[in-house]
Each structure stands twice: as structure tokens, then as C-alpha cells.
Amino acid sequence: MNTQQQPPKIAEKLLCWFLKPDMAEEVLGDLDEQYFAMLQKRSAIAAKRYYWFQVFNYLRPFAIKKSRFNNSIQITMFKNNIKIAWRTLLKQKMYSTIKIGGFAIGIAASILITLFIAHELSYDQHFAQKDRIYRVIKQEVYNGEMSSGVWFPAPMARVLVEDFPEIEKAGRFNAGALFGAGSNEVRRADKTVNSHEEKLVYADQSLFDILQPEFLHGDPTTALTSPNTILITSSKAEKYFQDENPVGKILIINDNVERPYTIGGVIADFPENTHIDYDMFITMTGREFWRGEQNFWGAQNYPTYVLLKPDTDVKELEKKLHSIAVNYVLPWLIRIGEVGAEEEVKNINYKLQPITDIHLFSGDIDDSSINSDVKFVWLFGIIAVFIMVIASINFINLSTAKSANRAKEVGLRKVVGSYRINLVRQFLTESLLYSFLSFMVGLTLAILLLPYFNNLADKTLVMPFSEWWFFPSLLA
Numbered sequence: 001m002n003t004q005q006q007p008p009k010i011a012e013k014l015l016c017w018f019l020k021p022d023m024a025e026e027v028l029g030d031l032d033e034q035y036f037a038m039l040q041k042r043s044a045i046a047a048k049r050y051y052w053f054q055v056f057n058y059l060r061p062f063a064i065k066k067s068r069f070n071n072s073i074q075i076t077m078f079k080n081n082i083k084i085a086w087r088t089l090l091k092q093k094m095y096s097t098i099k100i101g102g103f104a105i106g107i108a109a110s111i112l113i114t115l116f117i118a119h120e121l122s123y124d125q126h127f128a129q130k131d132r133i134y135r136v137i138k139q140e141v142y143n144g145e146m147s148s149g150v151w152f153p154a155p156m157a158r159v160l161v162e163d164f165p166e167i168e169k170a171g172r173f174n175a176g177a178l179f180g181a182g183s184n185e186v187r188r189a190d191k192t193v194n195s196h197e198e199k200l201v202y203a204d205q206s207l208f209d210i211l212q213p214e215f216l217h218g219d220p221t222t223a224l225t226s227p228n229t230i231l232i233t234s235s236k237a238e239k240y241f242q243d244e245n246p247v248g249k250i251l252i253i254n255d256n257v258e259r260p261y262t263i264g265g266v267i268a269d270f271p272e273n274t275h276i277d278y279d280m281f282i283t284m285t286g287r288e289f290w291r292g293e294q295n296f297w298g299a300q301n302y303p304t305y306v307l308l309k310p311d312t313d314v315k316e317l318e319k320k321l322h323s324i325a326v327n328y329v330l331p332w333l334i335r336i337g338e339v340g341a342e343e344e345v346k347n348i349n350y351k352l353q354p355i356t357d358i359h360l361f362s363g364d365i366d367d368s369s370i371n372s373d374v375k376f377v378w379l380f381g382i383i384a385v386f387i388m389v390i391a392s393i394n395f396i397n398l399s400t401a402k403s404a405n406r407a408k409e410v411g412l413r414k415v416v417g418s419y420r421i422n423l424v425r426q427f428l429t430e431s432l433l434y435s436f437l438s439f440m441v442g443l444t445l446a447i448l449l450l451p452y453f454n455n456l457a458d459k460t461l462v463m464p465f466s467e468w469w470f471f472p473s474l475l476a
Helices: 009-018 021-041 044-057 071-091 093-121 156-163 205-211 234-241 314-320 322-335 341-346 374-415 420-457 470-475
Strands: 133-142 145-149 167-174 182-188 195-203 215-218 229-233 250-253 261-267 280-283 304-308 348-354
Touching: 009 021, 009 044, 021 044, 071 093, 071 420, 093 374, 093 420, 156 167, 156 304, 156 322, 167 205, 182 234, 195 205, 195 234, 205 304, 215 234, 229 234, 234 261, 314 322, 314 348, 322 341, 322 348, 341 348, 374 420
Parallel strands: 195 280, 229 261
Antiparallel strands: 133 145, 133 304, 133 348, 167 195, 167 304, 182 195, 182 250, 215 261, 229 280, 250 261
16 A cells, blocks of 8 residues: 555654553554545545544543653652762762862853853943944045044034935034043032032034933933033932932033033933943034034044934945045045045045944944953853863763762662663762752852952943843853
8 A cells, every 4th residue: 555545653653652552552453444444535634634633632641651650759769869969979078079169160250251241242232223323434544554433523423414314313422632521620500619520521412312311301302402501410410419300400610600501401321331431411502612613524523423214224325425525525635735635535435333333343443432352252252161161071070980989889779670760860860969059159159259350350240130041041
């Protein structure tokens, strides 16, 4: 008979696997008889479907094989295995200490490195529109060498929005100390004592339209739209105004009472894992650092960010950005009498860097920020894996070396009737006990050593017990 008309083999094997042995032969005979009878009346597909239905119909308690031991015996034997494993551990104190301690140190080191890697990879992931936020990069070849930077003339942001419909918004900031950013003396208007602040910067309202930080007080759409307004973080609001709502109140910078700054809003502190490390933002509205600066293409002072419209082709947009050099930079170079201006402009290109790449992929970019490098992340990841592999090999070698001393125990257990599966369970229970203790000691060590690791890495890492991925990672 055609093999396609035979009963499904997988169904037969499944039935024999779970069915009681004394029932299997009789049930298979009945099912085969029913199958061939249906085959005469209906199609092979219908007969096979009926056969599978009958197989699943036998998945009932009365028909399923019983375990060799009942549940109470299984629990008793598991408790006995745990008791024997614990006695063995206490009996061989030096061996157990080396085995557990070595594995625990490897686990602790891997946990700390994993926390460091997770922190590095989390930079700038908190921005709501992160998939559409890019930093503009200028690439220029000069004397055969490629240089990349983030500094642009004041009108760059305006031109990006006006000339390229793919760009929804463009924002900039100026952190130049020559213009008053950076270190400053700050006080409330009704106080006389100044406080020293290090992280003051000039910024556009549009920059916050792009980043969309969490606003605690004030209108997010107008916080920096008026001249002489300032946006501060919640920590600075608490420092200067305690529990008050500071919006509308006045700050004096460097005792310049002729130019007071009105607080336009309060935002939540930026997290540590961001490259934007400022906490006081003075508006760029109505401000020129020198006459004509906002239309001058000869200075490079402003890092510029853009928010692209959904589904924008970034590569195609980057090709179009070269027109900025042709339409704006070239006329300025010709106007100042630059020799070879046309050739110089040909070597200028503009790139868009995703905001989530800034921390790890800016090694060759001049941006004056303290960034890391993805190569170090990969290196630390390899080190963590290497440590765990070495710790695991050491754990296995110690177990293997000690197994020869237990040959007499294994032989005696077999003589008195122990099954092979029982011996396997016994030794697996011991290994799991050692592994569990190593895991607990390693986790404890990691928690205790975390403050010292933070000092070494200049981080403020914490154990992320509330994160969904943490416990699965630990179990893995």
C-alpha cells in the first residue's frame, strides 16, 4: 500500500510514548482498523485528522504511564539528595571554599561589568523622539586629512529648517565660555550671596521642542521664547527656591542687575546617561554676541540638532545638505577673498548622527564632550564572557578532579540497587547546590563592591532590581 495511506508515524510514536504499555498494542490495533475503514469512505487527509484526534483523546489520567516513583517518594529522594550534598560540602571545607569562592568571584566580576555595559548602551535612550533626533556633523578634508566637528555658524539652524522640508525642527546651544556660558555666579534677585554654577549654557526654545524633557513647571512651548528668560532643572529650583514654584521669579548672573533673567520653566534633571550635561539654559531669543552674528557664516560656535520628519531617508538628506556649503559658505569665502574657495567647498560634507550614537561613536568628532567608545564596551563584554568561561572551567575541573575519590561511593550505591538516573540526580543536585551558593555569594560581593567600582569607573551605577531584564540575566 502507498506509504502516504499509512497512519501517521509521528502520531503512533506519540501514543506509544505516553500510553501505558499494556494498552498500547490494543489501542494501536483499534486505531489502525478505524483508520483504514475511514480511508475507504473518505480522503487520506480526513482519515489522518481523525487518527490524530483519537490519539489526543487518549491523553487522560487512566491511560498515561505512571512515573516509576510516586510524588512523595520523589520529594523524599530530593530532600535526601540535598542532605547528602550539604554534608559533602561541609565535609570538604577547603575544596568547597575554593569551588564556591572561585565561581562567586567570576559571577561578581561579570555582574559589575554587565552593569557598566548596560549603562553605556543606555545613553540618550530616554528621549521620547530619539529615533528622529540627529546631531549635525561637519566633515572637511584639509591638507589631505579628514576632520569632523559639531560647531556651526549661528544661522545654520534657521537654514536647515527653511531649505530642507525633511527637517521638522532645528535647535542649537552655545556653551562657549567667551560668551558667558560655563562658570558663573548666580543668585536670587532678593538675595545678596552668590552661588557658583558650572553648567550654564545658551539654548534655543526649539532645542527643547526637539528633546522634550519633562517639564515640572512652566509652559514647554514658551519657556525660552521671550528675551532674558532662563530654564533651570529641578535640582537648581530646589537649591534657590526650595518648595516654591520659581516660574516668573528672577535670577541675577554675575551681579549684573541691569540684565535680570526671568525663570520661564523648570525641567526634571537630565539623567546621568546623557551627553547633555547642563542644568541652566539661557534663551537665545533676541541675543547676538556681536553685531550681525545671527547672519554671519564665518564663526563656528553652535552644536546643532535636528528633528526629522517621519520616514525621512537620512542618506538622501545628507547628500542634499552639501548645498549649504555651496549656497552659504562659498559666497562668504569669496567675499573675504579666500583663495581656492570653490575647491575648499567641494571638500565639505554634512552628516547626521543619531542622538543615541553620540556617546559611543564620537571618537573622531571634535565636540569637547567626555564620551566613551564602543570598542571599550565590546572589550569589557569579551572580558566578562572570558571571566565566566574561566570560572566555569575551573568549577568543572574541580568537580572532575574530585569525582575519582567518590568511585567507591558510586560502586556501593550500584551494589545496593541504585539506578543510574538516581546517581545522575545526586551529582546534579550537588552541582546545583554549589552553583546556587556561588551565585548568592557572587551577587552579595557585587552589591558590596559596587561603590568601589563606581569610584573606579566614575559612575553612579545601582543594582537594577526593578528592571525586567535583570533577574533573567542573573539566572542566565
